[in-house]
Every structure is written in structure tokens, then in C-alpha cells.
Amino acid sequence: MAVERRIAHLDMDAFFASVELLTYPELRGQAVVVGGRSAQAPVTNAQGDREFARLRDYAGRGVITTSTYEARALGVFSGMGLMKSAALAPEAILLPANFEAYRHFSRLFKAAVASVAPHVEDRGIDEIYVDLTQLEGDTLTLAQRLKQAVWEATGLTCSVGITPNKLLSKICSELDKPNGITILKPNELTTRIWPLAAKKINGIGPKANEKLASLNIHTIGELANTPAELLMAHFGKSTGAWMAQVAQGIDDRAVVTWSEPKSISRETTFERDLHAKHDRARLSEIFTNLCMRLAEDLQRKGYASRTIGIKLKYADFQVVTRDLTLPDDITDGAQIRLAATECLKRVPLEQKIRLLGVRAGSLRPVQAAEYLARELQPTLPLEFGS
DNA sequence: CTGTCATTAGTCAGACAG
DNA sequence: ATTACTGTCTGACTAATG
Numbered sequence: 362m363a364v365e366r367r368i369a370h371l372d373m374d375a376f377f378a379s380v381e382l383l384t385y386p387e388l389r390g391q392a393v394v395v396g397g398r399s400a401q402a403p404v405t406n407a408q409g410d411r412e413f414a415r416l417r418d419y420a421g422r423g424v425i426t427t428s429t430y431e432a433r434a435l436g437v438f439s440g441m442g443l444m445k446s447a448a449l450a451p452e453a454i455l456l457p458a459n460f461e462a463y464r465h466f467s468r469l470f471k472a473a474v475a476s477v478a479p480h481v482e483d484r485g486i487d488e489i490y491v492d493l494t495q496l497e498g499d500t501l502t503l504a505q506r507l508k509q510a511v512w513e514a515t516g517l518t519c520s521v522g523i524t525p526n527k528l529l530s531k532i533c534s535e536l537d538k539p540n541g542i543t544i545l546k547p548n549e550l551t552t553r554i555w556p557l558a559a560k561k562i563n564g565i566g567p568k569a570n571e572k573l574a575s576l577n578i579h580t581i582g583e584l585a586n587t588p589a590e591l592l593m594a595h596f597g598k599s600t601g602a603w604m605a606q607v608a609q610g611i612d613d614r615a616v617v618t619w620s621e622p623k624s625i626s627r628e629t630t631f632e633r634d635l636h637a638k639h640d641r642a643r644l645s646e647i648f649t650n651l652c653m654r655l656a657e658d659l660q661r662k663g664y665a666s667r668t669i670g671i672k673l674k675y676a677d678f679q680v681v682t683r684d685l686t687l688p689d690d691i692t693d694g695a696q697i698r699l700a701a702t703e704c705l706k707r708v709p710l711e712q713k714i715r716l717l718g719v720r721a722g723s724l725r726p727v728q729a730a731e732y733l734a735r736e737l738q739p740t741l742p743l744e745f746g747s
Numbered sequence: 748c749t750g751t752c753a754t755t756a757g758t759c760a761g762a763c764a765g
Numbered sequence: 766a767t768t769a770c771t772g773t774c775t776g777a778c779t780a781a782t783g
Contacts, residue, residue, distance in 0.1 A: 376765095398769080424769055439765095442767040458769095485765040485772095566763045626771060659777075668757085678768075682759060719772085 367493040367500055368616060369523045370530035371474065371507060374539035376487035377427035379517050380466050383458050385411065392432035392453040397423035397443050398630075400457035417451035419443050422630065426458050430539065463487075466515050473514035477506050480615045488534075490527050492616040504542045517533065528612035529554065531563045550610045555582030562607055569596070584608040621726070626672075628657045628718025634676045637710035644717070649694075651719045652701060656694035659721055663729065664719035665690035669700035673708055673718035683707050690725055697721065 373379070377395045382388055385403065399421050401414040404731075423443045423712060446453075451505035461720060467486045475481050493503050504521045511519050524531025524545040532554060533543040553603065559581055560570040572595065578584050584592075585608035593601030606612070629651065635644050651704040669691070670684030683704040701719050 396769080422767070422769090424756080424767085426769080438769080444767055487765070564763070568762060599775080623773065624771090628770060630769065670758095684758065686757060716769090722773095 364494065367503075367523055368525065368527055368530045369478075369493055369504065369507065369521055370489040370491050370527065370534040371511070371519050371521050371533045372445040373470065373487040373511075373517060373519045375427055375429055376466075377458065377463055378429045378432075378515075380462055381459070382429070383466075383516055384462070385413075385456075387411070388413070388454055390431065392429060392435055392442050393456060394425050394432050394436070394437055394443075394446065394448055394450075394453055395456050395458050396439075397421060397455060397457060398632075399423070399582070400455050402457050413456070415451065416443070416447040416453040416455045419447060419455055422632075423547065428453075452598040460678055466517065468585050469514045470511045470517065470519070471643045473510040473643065474507055477510050478503070480616055480618060482618055490616050493523065500544050501542065508540075508542070511587045519726070526610075526612040527614050527616070528563065528607055529610055532557065532561050537563070551582065554610060555580060555585060557581050557700060559584050559608075562604075564607070565604070569600075572596070578602065581608055614721075622662070622664070622724060624720055624722040624724065625664065625666075626718055626720035627651045627657065627658065628672060628716060630674075631714070634713040634715045636713050644714070647717060648701070648705075648719075649698060651717065652698040653694040655719050655721055656692065656697055659692055663726055664721070664724040665692045665727045666697075667691075667723035667725070668721070669704065670720040670722060671701050671704040672716070672718035673714055676713040676715055678715075681708055684722070685718070686723065690727075692727070 377469060378393055381393065381395060394416060397419055400419065400423065403411045403413050405411050421443065425439050425441045425443060425446055430436050431452060432453050434454065437446045437450050437453060443455075463486055471481065471483070471489060474489060474491060478491045478493055478496055480495070482490040484490060485542050491507065491571055493500070496503055500523050504523055507521060508519060509536065511517060520534050520538045520541045522530040522536065522543045522545070524530045524533055529545055530608040533545050536543045536553070557580060558567055559573050559578060560567070562581065565573070573579070573584065578587055584604060587605070589602060589605035592604045594606060595601065629647065631647070637644060645674070667690050668684055668686045672680065672682045674680050685700050685704050687700060691700070697719065
């Protein structure tokens with residue numbers, strides 16, 4: 362008989378905004394949003410006070426990355442266009458994103474958690490799963506210990522959910538946010554989970570939720586009471602069966618502490634939409650840049666790629682992708698550009714473009730020494746002495 | 748030899764997530 | 766007068782292979 366697992370999901374509270382508040386403590390308690398491509402960084406005036414940009418002063422195509430809970434109270438959430446959010450909360454403080462700082466604090470909080478519980482799965486910059494099954498001590502004490510370690514290492518709070526699996530823990534970490542602990546007791550599935558909206562399930566997004574709503578399924582409980590056959594008929598065999606399982610709170614996925622990346626990509630949205638003919642030179646420059654940066658990423662992370670792909674987003678937001686699998690691995694920026702150019706030839710270019718991306722897939726780890734062997738042409742020491 | 752079936756690789760779109 | 770960026774997964778379709 363298998364022991365019941367104890368899986369924790371730990372989610373940092375309003376992570377990016379909270380990191381900014383460490384830098385700018387005078388903003389505590391205010392509506393603050395992070396985001397915007399050209400958001401103005403705070404400036405210190407002659408009196409030594411910091412002056413912050415307001416949302417109403419912003420003009421551009423950015424979106425909100427994170428907002429403080431005070432800003433959320435005004436209806437301003439992540440993913441929202443900045444122009445729209447400025448209409449809702451013109452006085453909110455706007456800060457540019459500082460990803461270097463977020464990555465720094467991400468490393469700090471993950472190291473702190475790992476010092477308490479070594480079995481950690483990375484889920485992006487601000488959340489993790491932790492397998493506590495093998496650890497001594499009762500569940501609540503362990504949760505408090507995790508939160509304490511994060512607080513001492515970073516000065517930041519987080520919310521924790523602990524249940525027998527990742528699915529339920531992810532749901533539970535949200536139930537008492539911010540700075541909360543939720544431990545799902547046995548038999549609480551029907552009382553605490555089933556009343557929740559179906560879209561609270563990680564994997565049921567806006568589309569699936571809409572489709573469920575059209576079947577008059579709104580809560581997880583209603584999903585649980587829907588025959589698996591019906592779900593399979595509407596969502597396909599695999600997705601339908603999965604939905605039926607998760608609605609019963611069943612999820613056997615292991616906590617995975619490491620996995621090989623499948624693809625590495627770079628993309629950018631232009632300041633203004635560009636046309637393939639009219640803005641050829643500018644587009645070519647951006648394209649080369651993306652390829653070179655992708656090559657740097659590949660080499661820094663130690664991978665060679667056999668599949669190169671491109672992504673275009675047109676002015677009307679339609680997205681197209683093309684990719685090309687090569688006979689051999691490549692790592693070099695010029696080779697990537699060559700392959701990506703082949704992809705570009707297979708794409709319509711009448712309409713204006715707002716985004717261009719380049720992606721490397723079919724990755725193979727390579728030894729650092731292999732890169733030296735791959736340098737077909739000697740690189741000119743452009744930076745040397747300049 | 749032809750047709751069918753299973754399997755795999757490749758390509759593309761789209762959903763989803765943090 | 767909007768809607769980022771990076772990455773994973775799956776479904777649909779085609780082609781190749783046996």
C-alpha cells in the first residue's frame with residue numbers, strides 16, 4: 362500500500378510587485394503596477410525624493426505584468442493592456458519590469474525552500490512544487506517552516522497549498538492568498554474543491570471553460586458529475602478522460618526536479634507595425650538580432666538544435682509559424698538565420714507585421730568543448746582593444 | 748502487385764501557463 | 766486605438782516506411 366503523498370505548491374504573493382516594494386518601500390499600501398515596454402523608471406529629484414510615473418502618463422503597447430493587491434482592487438490585473446488599465450486606475454504607480462531583480466529573488470527563495478525540503482520542482486519564476494512525503498514533522502509545521510525560510514531569505518511572503526497531489530495543491534495555494542497556508546484534509550474534496558469554478562483547474566483555460574459553460578458545467582463538482590463519455594465526446598478521448606479524472610481530485614504526476622528543455626526561443630513586438638517591403642532594412646536588422654541572441658542562448662545553455670522555426674504576428678493579431686528540420690545540428694547565429702530565412706519564404710508578407718520570433722527545437726545537449734570544434738570560421742576580435 | 752493498417756517524423760495551429 | 770515573452774503540450778494533417 363502506497364503512502365499518501367504530501368505535495369506542496371508554493372506561490373509567491375504578487376511576486377514582481379512585491380520585489381519592487383523592497384526597492385521602493387514608500388509605495389507600500391498603494392496601487393502599483395509593473396509592466397510596459399517604455400515605462401519610465403523612478404527619478405530622484407533635487408529634494409532627494411523619488412518621483413514615480415503614473416499609469417495615466419503612459420502611452421504605448423505594453424501590458425501589465427503584475428499588480429499589487431491594492432491595484433487589483435481597482436480592477437487592474439496582469440495581462441491587461443496598459444491603456445485600458447490607465448482608464449481604470451489613472452493614479453496607480455507604474456514601474457518598468459526589472460527581470461534581473463526578479464530572477465535574483467527567485468533564486469533566493471528557491472534556495473531557501475531547497476534548504477528545508479530538497480525535492481523541488483521549478484514551475485517558472487515565482488512558484489514551485491515540493492514533495493514533503495519523506496520529511497519528518499506534521500504538515501502544518503512543514504508549511505510554516507517553508508514560509509519562514511522564504512521570508513528570512515527574501516523579506517517576501519508566499520502562499521502554500523499542501524494536499525496529496527500537484528493538481529489539488531495548486532488549487533489550494535490560491536485559497537488563502539496572500540500569505541496563507543491551506544492544507545486539504547481527507548474528505549474535503551467535495552466541500553472545498555467541488556464548489557470552485559472549473560477554470561480553477563490548471564489546464565482548463567478560457568476556451569475549455571467556455572465550452573464547458575455551453576454544456577452547463579460551471580463548477581468542478583458539476584464536472585465531476587458529468588459522464589466521462591460525454592466529456593470525451595466533446596473534448597477528445599485524452600482531454601475528456603483527463604477532465605473526468607481531475608474533477609475527482611485524481612492526479613498521479615510526480616514532482617519532477619529536473620527536465621531537459623524542448624525548445625529555446627526569442628521574439629519581439631515592434632514599436633510600430635512593419636512591412637516586409639517598406640521596412641525591409643529594419644526588419645532584417647531585427648531578424649538578425651533575434652537569430653544572434655538565440656544562438657547566444659543556445660551556446661550559454663549548452664544545446665545544439667536541429668529544428669529552426671519562425672513566428673509572425675500580423676497587424677490583425679493573426680499568428681503564423683513555420684519550421685524547418687535540418688539534416689544536422691546547428692548552434693551558430695548565421696546558420697540559424699539561414700534556416701529561418703527559408704521559413705520566412707513560406708509565409709505571406711502582404712500584411713504589416715507586429716511581432717517576429719525565432720525558435721530552436723530538437724535540442725541536443727553539447728559539451729562546451731564541442732562548441733570550439735564547431736567554430737568553422739575564426740571570429741574576428743571586434744571588441745578587442747575598442 | 749495492390750491495398751490497408753500501424754507507426755513515426757515532420758509541420759502547423761492553437762490552448763495553456765507563469 | 767489595445768492585447769509581452771518564453772515554453773510545453775496536443776490535435777490534425779501529410780508523408781514516409783514497413
